[in-house]
Amino acid sequence: MKKITGETIIGKILLMIALSSIGALFLITVFIFAEGLPVIFKTGFAAFITGMKWKPTREIFGILPMIAGSFAIMAGAMIVSVPFALCCSIYLAEFAGDLMRRVVKPAIELLAGIPSVVYGFIGVTVLVPFIKNYIGGNGFSVLGCSLVLGVMVLPTITSISYDALRAVPVSYREGALALGATRWQAVKMAVVPAASSGIIAAVILGMGRAIGETMAVIMIAGNSLIVPLSPLDPVRTLTSNIALEMGYASGSHRQALFATGVVLFIIIMALNVLASRIINRAVK
Amino acid sequence: MKDDLSPVKIEFVNFGVSYRSEKAGSPPLSALENVALKVYDKRILSVIGPSRSGKTSLLRSINRLNDLHASFEHSGEIFIDGAPVYGGADTDVTELRRKAGMVFARPVVLPLSIYENIAYGPRLMGRSSKSELDATVETALKDAYLWEEVKDRLGSPAAALSGGQRQRLCIARVLGMRSGIIMLDEPTSALDPVSTAKIEETLTALKNKYCVILVTNNVKQAARVGDETAFFLMGKLIEYGDTAKIFTTPRDERTENYITGRFG
Numbered sequence: 275m276k277k278i279t280g281e282t283i284i285g286k287i288l289l290m291i292a293l294s295s296i297g298a299l300f301l302i303t304v305f306i307f308a309e310g311l312p313v314i315f316k317t318g319f320a321a322f323i324t325g326m327k328w329k330p331t332r333e334i335f336g337i338l339p340m341i342a343g344s345f346a347i348m349a350g351a352m353i354v355s356v357p358f359a360l361c362c363s364i365y366l367a368e369f370a371g372d373l374m375r376r377v378v379k380p381a382i383e384l385l386a387g388i389p390s391v392v393y394g395f396i397g398v399t400v401l402v403p404f405i406k407n408y409i410g411g412n413g414f415s416v417l418g419c420s421l422v423l424g425v426m427v428l429p430t431i432t433s434i435s436y437d438a439l440r441a442v443p444v445s446y447r448e449g450a451l452a453l454g455a456t457r458w459q460a461v462k463m464a465v466v467p468a469a470s471s472g473i474i475a476a477v478i479l480g481m482g483r484a485i486g487e488t489m490a491v492i493m494i495a496g497n498s499l500i501v502p503l504s505p506l507d508p509v510r511t512l513t514s515n516i517a518l519e520m521g522y523a524s525g526s527h528r529q530a531l532f533a534t535g536v537v538l539f540i541i542i543m544a545l546n547v548l549a550s551r552i553i554n555r556a557v558k
Numbered sequence: 559m560k561d562d563l564s565p566v567k568i569e570f571v572n573f574g575v576s577y578r579s580e581k582a583g584s585p586p587l588s589a590l591e592n593v594a595l596k597v598y599d600k601r602i603l604s605v606i607g608p609s610r611s612g613k614t615s616l617l618r619s620i621n622r623l624n625d626l627h628a629s630f631e632h633s634g635e636i637f638i639d640g641a642p643v644y645g646g647a648d649t650d651v652t653e654l655r656r657k658a659g660m661v662f663a664r665p666v667v668l669p670l671s672i673y674e675n676i677a678y679g680p681r682l683m684g685r686s687s688k689s690e691l692d693a694t695v696e697t698a699l700k701d702a703y704l705w706e707e708v709k710d711r712l713g714s715p716a717a718a719l720s721g722g723q724r725q726r727l728c729i730a731r732v733l734g735m736r737s738g739i740i741m742l743d744e745p746t747s748a749l750d751p752v753s754t755a756k757i758e759e760t761l762t763a764l765k766n767k768y769c770v771i772l773v774t775n776n777v778k779q780a781a782r783v784g785d786e787t788a789f790f791l792m793g794k795l796i797e798y799g800d801t802a803k804i805f806t807t808p809r810d811e812r813t814e815n816y817i818t819g820r821f822g
Contacts, residue, residue, distance in 0.1 A: 295575060449728075450667035452623060453679045454656030456736065467669045 296332075306539060308533040323537060328499050329544075330519070333486075337534055342501040343416075343509030345484050350420025351427055351504065352486040356477055358424075359431035367439035368461050379436070394493030397422040402494060411506030414496030419509070425478040434479060438472020439465060461475035471552045478549040481558035482501055482542050488513040512538045567739060567769040568597040568620060572634035575793075577627065586631065589615040590793045593634070600730040600737070601760060604801065606777055606785025608821065611771045611790040617741045619643075620771075622651050625668075638739070655811050656683060658739040659732030663747050665724035667716035671707050675716045675727060679735035702730035703760050707796045722753025729760060740764065741771045746779065758783050777817050781805050789803040789813045 314322050317335050321419055325336015357523020362382065372409030397418055442465050450460035466473070488511075497518060510518075515539075516531050525529050575590040588622045590612040605613050615624065623645065636643040643654060656679070666677050676695045681793055685691065695712070699705040704726040708719070716727055725745055732740050742761070746754040761783055763772060763815050774780050781801060789797040789810075797804060797813045810813045814822055 443666075444660060445664055446668070448623060448626070449662065450668065450678075451626070452621060452660040452662075453682070453731065454652050454653055455678075455682055456652050458684055463670075464668050483818045 275476065303539070306532055306535050309529055310534075310536035313526055313529040313533045314536065316526075321358065322432055322533065326501070327413070328515075329471050330523065330530065335526075335530040335533070337512065337537065339499050339501050339514070340510050340512045340534065341537070343495070344513070344538075346416050346492065346502045347423060347495065347511060348481050348484040350416055351423035353482060354424025355418055355428050355431055355480065358471070359428050359476075359480070360435065362432045363436040363439055364461060364466070367436050368465065369390065371411060379425070379433075381476050382429050382432050384429075385425065390487060390489040391493075393422050393426055394490035397490060397494040401467045403452075405506070411504075412415065412496070412508070414494060414508045415506045416495070416509055417505040419491055419495045420505070422482045422494055423487055426487060427483045428498070430483050431480040432474045434476035435469070436475065437475040438469040441472065442468045443548040471555060475549040475553045478545050478552070482545040485511075486513060486536070486542055488517050493519055512541075562822075564598045564600050566596045566721075567599040569637045569770075570595040570634070570808055571637065573619065573636055574633040575612070575619055575624065575635075576631050576661045578629040580629075580809050588793055590619070593795050595788060595795060595798060595818065596801060597771060598768060599769045601785040602765045602768070602772060603788045604780035605734055605773045606775075606787060606816070607796075608677055608816070609775070610792070612793040613790055614743055615793075616790070617660065617743050617771065617773055620739070620741060622653070623660065625651065634639060639786075644663040649672035656735055657737055659735055659737035659739060661725070661732060661740070661742040661745050662730045662771050663744040665721060665725050665728050665748070667727055669718070670716060671713050672716045672719070672727065676731050676734040679731060683735070698730040698734040701733050701760070701764065702726045703756055703763075720753075722756060722795065723819055725749060725753065725757060726760065733764075737768075739769045739771070741813045744775055745772070747775060754779070777819070781817075788814060791816070806819070 313335060315441070317325070321340060322335060322337060324338050325334070325340050327334050327336045345486065348549075362378075366379055381497050401418045401421060402413035402414075405411065405415060405418050409417070446464045446468055447460050450464040453455075454488045455463065486529055489542065491511050492514040495511065495514060497508055497510040497514055498508040500507060521533055559809055564696065566605060568592045571663055573593045574588070576586040576588045578586045593612075593616065597674075598765060605614050612794075618624045619682055620636060620638070620643065621673065624632075632644060638654070638657065641649075643649065650798065656688045659679075668678060670678065674787045675700050677691045680686070680694050684695070697706065699708065707723060709728075716724065719727060729740070729745075730744075747758050749757065758779065761772065764770060765785070767779075769771065772780070772783055783799045786799065787804045789804065789812075797808060797810045799809075804813065805817060
């Protein structure tokens, strides 16, 4: 008989704790799908995701406006944040001095620690009136939301692409420099291409964050059920749809919200799988 | 020892290198001391010595790649074609690195195609017409004895080449820049004997046109390839002279001990 030692007991306990956390995740997934799928089947998958009308009281469930809203805001956030995040990570990884790096990097990472409701609050009190007064529309808009989300995903994209850039072997830099490249040329031709898969993965993870964000979006986006045609149009996203209506939804309405969650789940899952595949390909 | 026709290409005058220590108060780490050395054009200089003897510091001082280390300090001066490398505030480091091409121990190819790896240097210098680049790439690959192996797949990624081919690509890359000086830092230390033989063959063919400095841990390679040989130990130049002479009748006992394999 195998001797039972403290070692094996600790191993078993750790295994159980690890399994239970994964188990919880698994159960949540099963629950979302179990609740959401019936409505999707009843409405028809195509009708559900391409339907233009969302009228829960009449049991009409179409989420195209929210899908469009989520993607519009995500795209806007990327347009705002990717250039800043890239410049920032390249500067920090390649050009910044030690002192600069020690000050700026934690400062950017601190941005990730600000609660999203605070971002939303700043958006509502500063950005929304500004857009209303100086640009047009009523202020609650894709534009405002993109700007705020752009700042919110900045730390994610910056720190992951920074890590990717720092992981490029010194020999790449020296190789390019020894060929008579300037610092910037070496970065452009040798370092950034070598880190490109990591940078792309960073952007995709940033997209996932932007699509999943809820609180700030509810506060700034205006939440109208329309497909946005201009950056000044108000929108409702998949996440805010769930958060706005879950308080009073019941029956098939509640199930339709879970179905919205299923779509969101699939989108974010796809983005994450894509990101990890790109990262893995880079490792090989 | 050398025919008087070949001019001095690089001259070290009392040159020293040290690295400031991380810890405050402790003395800087000396890597090279008072090196006086002349390197002739159209010759191959072999630099030998055990690890930490300063060989790599010597090379990286010529193209100022050492500048990348914040702790690097130098004394004395290096002259290339009579012009100071360190003195003179107007030294263009980028230009200097184009003049003195470098090949590293681990073959570093840029994440580009075979063609683009060689075209990279010339493009930086503003030579970018298609026909000129094509000619440069072909000549460089032929001179590096790589043309026959890759001529049908110039567009494929350079990372797919074998180690030996990659190293020859790195040499071709330096050739493509038309540097006058080719510096190699243990270029065959990661290669098999067949690839090593090919690289040595390449180097011997190149010396008609270039000033070549070969840093190597392989004493026999130094004897095979070098016209002159310099032996370094603990940052000091112990002996320098005609390769045949160094390997048959070394003046210094330490040189003899090293080349006969008693230490190192």
